[in-house]
Amino acid sequence: MSTLESTPDRWKTVSQQQIYSMKLIQVLRRTDRHFTVRETADRLLAVSSGGRTRWSRAILSNRLSLNMMNNRRRRRHKKVRVSGEIRMKKKEAFDRKTRVLGELVPGCRKLSFSRLIDEAEDYIAALEMQVRAMSAVAGVLAGAGAGSLPADSDKLGCNN
Amino acid sequence: MDKNFFYTAGFPTALYFEPTTPWQNPLPPSSEQSPDCFLTPTWDKSTEPFSNFDSALSSMVSSPGASNSAISADGLAIQELIGKLRTIDNNSSEVSTPPSHPFMAAKTPYLGNINACSSVYTTPLNSPPKLQLPIMNQLVKGNTSMTPNLPALSAADPGFAERAAKFSCFGSRSFNGRTSQFGGTSNVDLPYRSGPLISNGGKLHRVLSSPSLKVAGSSPPVSKNLTEMRSTDTKMEEPSASELNSRKRKSVSKGKPTLRQPANAGKAAEKNGEGNGKRSKSSENGGIKVENDSCNMSSGSDGGKEKQEEAPKDYIHVRARRGQATDSHSLAERVRREKISERMKLLQDLVPGCNKVTGKAVMLDEIISYVQQLQQQVEFLSMKLASVNPTLEGLFTKDGLSSHHPHPAAAYHHHHHLDNSAAAATINLFGQQNQYLHNNSQVEEEANTNTNNIDEFGQGHLLPKLPSFSEDDLHSLVMMGFGQKTNNRTSSSSSELKLELL
Secondary structure, eight states: OHHHHHSGGGGGOHHHHHHHHHHHHHHHTOSOOOSOHHHHHHHHHHHHHTTOSHHHHHHHSGGGOHHHHHHHTTSOOOOOOOOSOHHHHHHHHHHHHHHHHHHHSTTOSSOOHHHHHHHHHHHHHHHHHHHHHHHHHHHHHHHHHHTOOOOOTTTSOOOO | OHHHHHHHSOOOHHHHHSSOHHHHTTTTTOOOOOOHHHHHHHHHHHHHHHHHHHHHHHHHHHOGGGHHHHHHHTHHHHHHHHHHHHHHOSTHHHHHSTTHHHHHHTHHHHHHOHHHHHHHHHHHHHSSTTTHHHHHHHHHHOOSOHHHHHHHHHHHOHHHHHHHHHHHHHHHHHHHHHHHHTTTSOTTHHHHHHHHHHHHHHHHHHHHHHHHHHHHHHOOOOOTTHHHHHHHHHHHHHHHHHHHSHHHHHHHHHHHHHHHSOSSHHHHHHHHHHHHHHHHTTOSSOHHHHHHHHHHHHHHHSOOSSSOOOOTTOTTSOOOOSSOOOSHHHHHHHHHHHHHHHHHHHHHHHSTTOSSOOSHHHHHHHHHHHHHHHHHHHHHHHHHHHHHHHHHHTTOOSHHHHHHOSSOHHHHHTTTHHHHHHHHHHHHHTOOSHHHHHHHHHHHHHHHHTSTTHHHHTTGGGGGGOTTSOHHHHHHHHHHHHHOSOOOOOOOOGGGHHHHHO
């Protein structure tokens, strides 16, 4: 169903979450990982996105490692001081917030507002799925580590 | 800034805007300021000659009877104006008398009555049709060149023209400045704007005419200040001409608000600078036309905070429209805005707690905070997983798995056996159905019994405890699931778990 795959709703299905969890476990067990757990989780999320979204491509491109992101955030913001108007100030605040959002969503810094909103929408849905899946996995693995394997059906947070 | 000009520059707002209380109200609370670049240069230049008139006007308002004394104090400027106009056109006799009585007659009621002002304003125009109407027509039709209008105006009524020009431009500027402050208000105010403006112009005319008439009586043509008067006059003439035409006033006023509230700050500043530069040059052709053009251009480029876009250079026919875009720019902007609002609505569904929030800025705040929150959660969970990972590594079994699988044992000593363990784990994970509940319990028992060896056998022993699946089936299942990235998205049931993995 191509329509479902292209919308942020694809992240809501349980199957997607399950697949992600499985793959996450699989990848986490590798010993030859070059990325941190966070990064692997993000990359896996990006892969699950199928390359359709800008943020997924940005994550997978290696320039977006976590360290680089942190360094980038310290760049200076040009201060534009316009005298007088309320609307000018509102526009400034609006631009500032748009920029912040662009920095939060990977790969969406210099994007038009509407595109940014699209990307953010998909990214938020994907993040939610990621949180659900990872919490389930963490619960399972923690349980496994502690010697019990609770049924995790309730942890999956079926949203369907 | 307009406010500042009004109050600090001594411009008597009381004088001009008493009858226009709806304007006054938006003024004080609004902190909107017109860009300095837009007004300051012209104001600075125009303040000087007008400071004389300020006191004169205020005195005129307070005590019409005492106008003589007040005016005489400022008579010099007025005389200069008159003289200049007279030198331009020697038909002073022809023009001096006709408009006098309408203005004089309507002077007192003028201040308190907008309609009276308007009527008074119009009457002199109508009364000497031969001179003034053509002048007005010229002014109305277009300020392509104010120079020819100037002698025409002077021919009609030097004092009238001068003072009207001065005060009207003054008033127009102030008016335009004011409109920016409440430019957000709909076009409902425009009738008010034009009305009071006309009334202001009328007032100005009247005020000017009375002292001018008195001065005319004394008639000292002062030619020494002609040049500076001329420069100010040109600036005044043009706005006064616009003032004479209510529609044109509307266009200018409309243009100015849009100019002051640009969606694009850079563009607006640029346009303001343009307008200022041209105005400061006091070009005779400049004035209103430039203002209109700049306003129109900026309004065209404006995102359309005001729905007052005008066709460029067509400021005669412009009318305030509500919610109507007249050019492609604004149309495109509207489409864009609608798209954005659509998407914001979608995001509202996504981000919890955004249902009551309206406005892009607050929504953006919510979105940003939510994204940050989600990212923090992911971070926390990844840290948790990282701590669990060493145990994860150890969960792979060698003996348990290898004994049950025909696959090479090496595969299971490596991470490939993860598949099975992962499959088991996922079956445990996703064991939402009854079919696996007993398996889970069995697995749990198994895991409990194997606590000591959980590192090695915890997972491996799970596999034989799942009677519903053979290891081969599981393995194939898992491999298929892992092999494919795109799986059907059907909701899972226990029997469909395999399909999901597929």
